[in-house]
Amino acid sequence: MTAPLPLGSAAPAGKKTAGLTLPSKIKPALLTVGTFGLILVIIQIVNSLMHYRLDQDFGIESRAVRGLDGVLAAPLLHASWAHLTSNIVPLLIFGFLILVGGVRRFVAVTALVWLVAGLGVWLVGPANTVTIGASGLVFGWLAYLVVRGIFNRSLGQIGIGILLLAVWGGVFWTGIVKVALNDIPGVRQATNISWQGHLFGAVGGVLAAMLVARADGPRRSRSKAAVGT
Numbered sequence: 001m002t003a004p005l006p007l008g009s010a011a012p013a014g015k016k017t018a019g020l021t022l023p024s025k026i027k028p029a030l031l032t033v034g035t036f037g038l039i040l041v042i043i044q045i046v047n048s049l050m051h052y053r054l055d056q057d058f059g060i061e062s063r064a065v066r067g068l069d070g071v072l073a074a075p076l077l078h079a080s081w082a083h084l085t086s087n088i089v090p091l092l093i094f095g096f097l098i099l100v101g102g103v104r105r106f107v108a109v110t111a112l113v114w115l116v117a118g119l120g121v122w123l124v125g126p127a128n129t130v131t132i133g134a135s136g137l138v139f140g141w142l143a144y145l146v147v148r149g150i151f152n153r154s155l156g157q158i159g160i161g162i163l164l165l166a167v168w169g170g171v172f173w174t175g176i177v178k179v180a181l182n183d184i185p186g187v188r189q190a191t192n193i194s195w196q197g198h199l200f201g202a203v204g205g206v207l208a209a210m211l212v213a214r215a216d217g218p219r220r221s222r223s224k225a226a227v228g229t
Helices: 018-049 053-058 070-076 081-099 103-124 135-152 155-168 170-182 195-228
Strands: none
Touching: 018 053, 018 070, 018 081, 018 103, 053 070, 070 103, 081 103, 081 135, 081 155, 103 135, 103 195, 135 155, 135 170, 135 195, 170 195
16 A cells, blocks of 8 residues: 655655656657758748759659558648648647657657658558648547547546547548549539548557557556555
């Protein structure tokens, strides 16, 4: 069992209280996600000055070998400033929320979402088209944040997920289902929005949540055992 420390007592050496740990992660999280946002803006400036040539050279061209490099580069490219603006706000918010959980976790989640979204577009995206933009990352990060609490069995994370779902959950309908219906011949006029990137980004986010929870399982078990001693 555990007992509270007497008033005025310091925490034992080598141990951090939750109140001290979380604020200590906020500054590096803000710095990291801010740097990522700045990189996107710089790339957009260069791309616009080049008349968006980078989009054609480094976008994802579905099922074309020369388009495979776009799996890595496409999320950094946008077709216009409006395109970037629509992505950068949720990117900064979702990225920060994941970074608060640790840089290593952020890198693992981002890498998986990045690859699953890109490869999904390359495999099933429309032929003779080039896909760019960070929206797959947006959908992946959001999906991860929404479902991670279920896999981690964390009431706090489930609460955050419900809040995010209430605010942004509609994008799963408008950005995946509704756009996909537009691609059915004779239903509606097709759009230039990649529902494939959104869908596979979300799939990558759910997969990341499951794998991260599985990897963290032994650590959580040790923590619970330590609290009970």
